[in-house]
Amino acid sequence: MNLLFVCSRNQWRSPTAERVVRGWGGDFAARSAGTSPEARVRVTEKSLAWADVVFVMEKRHREMLRERYGETAREAEIVVLDVPDEWEADDPELVAMLDRRIREELARWDVEVG
Secondary structure, three states: OEEEEEEEEOOOOOHHHHHHHHHHOOOOOOEEOOOOOOOEEEHHHHHHOOOEEEEOOOOHHHHHHHHHHHHHHHHHOOOEEEOOOOOOOOOHHHHHHHHHHHHHHHHHHOOOOO
């Protein structure tokens, strides 16, 4: 299962989520990207098409994707995690929150995480 994590600058939240999922092993591939021109890795139409599920940190990220990538974003399964921009990368509280929220969302599709 291909999971894409999106935040603004691809510096703290989305790369942390990517590392959380990579730590699970198993049948998950994870990537991260940002919506901002200053992002380390910018989200693209190709990255949206690659993902089975796109996890965004805030509602505004989902709206940006829909505005920029039209049909590709509207066809994508986009999940809002509601993770505010309050932490630095790999903060233990952020890691725990992301792990819990991603697992909860995947459970909705009956996807088991090891």
